[in-house]
Amino acid sequence: MRLNHLARMATCVAMLVLLAGCAPKSYSVRHPVPSENLVFGTAPPATAITLVDARAPSDRVFSSGVLPASLTVEGAPLDPSGYLARNLQAELVSRGLQTQVGNAGDALPKLEMTTFRVQNHRANGFSPFVTLTFLGGDLVTPAGKQRLGVFVKRGKVPVWSFDEVIEPTFNQPLSLATKELAAKIAARLHGARSSDADVDRLTAKIATRGDDSYLDVYALGFTNNPKAVAPLAGLARDPDEYVRLAAISSLGTLGANDQLDLLKSIYRDGNLWQDRAMALKAIGDLDSTEADAFLAEQQAALQAKAGDKEADWTLQIVRLYL
Template sequence: MQYIHGIRMATCGLALALLTACAPKSYTVRHPAPSDIVFGNPPASAPLTLVDARPDGERVFSSGILPAELMVDGTALEPAAYLARNLQAELTARGVPAQVALGGDATPTLTLRTFRVQNHRANGFSPFVTLTFLSGDLATPSGPQRLGVFVKRGKVPVWSFEEVIEPTFNQPLSLATKELAAKIASRLYDARSSDAEVDRLATKIATRGDDSYLDVYALGFTNNPKAIDVLATLAGDADEYVRLAAISSLGTLRATGKLDLLKSIYREGGLWQDRAMALKAIGDLDAAEADAFMAEQQAALQARAGDKEADWTLQIIRLYQ
């Protein structure tokens, strides 16, 4: 009996060693490179106050099965300051003359509720996965609007954990910033890119490259509804990250006419990430039928509390509450 117990302990120890092998205590990330796509109808000025109202339970920025601190510019990444700096850079690059102030009472305001990265790895041979969550309340002329962002990425480290930094930290942080900037520009200024820009991106996506999924996200960031039909087709693409980007972008464009498609992906999608991204997009729609669907799924998921995928999905729903 003691022999069997010893084997089990040794097996658990080996599994833990494989899972954590070479995992660093911190990662150095970079600031996102701003977009090269501009909006065609920018405002004369675009002040924005970012108010950090994250509750205590949301204050740990990097957590998960392999917790590690994120560093930028030689110091620990401070989420609200990082977001303010890069929101301003992104909006300015898109032709919106933004001045983003951290703290204060000047309007309009974005009240930050959630901004964090959660990682997971099942074993030493599986992908290192990050789930990036971001949400805030934007004060608009028509009242406060909840803006949510969710990005899922994964990478199997082959030689070292340095390989995961770009795909699982830098790219999701960049996408989260760009999506939030696009939503702010849309809600406050109805800013959008031209039809020609949508056509250019669609043509580029048709000739696939390793980072085509980034161009699919960029279609959503145009704020131009002309991209909706292209994205609806790509939502069934064989490439996982192209597909996820397309599903997410239908939400970014608030494609309420595609609610039935998003519902079907959630109900029938084989992979958790497809179903999760469909629910994120439904939350983005900000429509009565979409909100009712989210509430219905929340009740069903709460009955499965403790299940990993149910708990992750509930975190997405809470972005919109």
């Protein structure tokens, strides 16, 4: 019996070692590169945005998961509110909106950041290292509050070292989250959108397909231009996983309420969790009475499955909006 017990313990230890796969305790990430060649067609007056860190005490761990590791940027621990303020400002300015984003004061417009974190997962030593990036808050203006949410899912199997996961599972999702939030703020504060020519350029580029085509699909959503809805709807069932997820997400970013039935069908019939999860995220983005009712209905059903990994992950997305 004792030998069997020791054998089981040895097996468990071996499995843990295999799962970790020499995973580091810290990753060094970079600041995002602001968007290029995607200037909004409006030039509103200079705007100052106050960013308030309104995260609950229980939601202040920025990096967590089955392989816990801290994140640093420029040699220092990543400060979520400072990181977001700096890069949100850089993105808005790069797109032609003269904007200052600061962490002091209470002036409007104000972004109350309620969620900003990265959660990782890895099923075993041969499976992808996956990150789920969540960003959310309330944009407060004299007209009231508007809830904004962002969710990005990425994964990479490290072959030689865990350094290979930093760009696809940390840098790119953090960049996309910042860019999506910037596009949503620009739309709500200024009605800002990119030109039809930008939509045509990106659509033509996506048709040629490269390794990073999914980034161009996300960029279609960041145009805030309704002309991008049709090509994105066509990509929402694309065989390429990350192109497909980017298209589904971007329909929400554009507020494509005419695509609600498509998003519902993806949520109900999608074979993969990530497709269903991204569809629910996009439905939350729509911010309509029908979309909110559907989201609340799914929240109740998911809460009944508490403890199930995928249900718990999906509930985290729903909570960005409800």
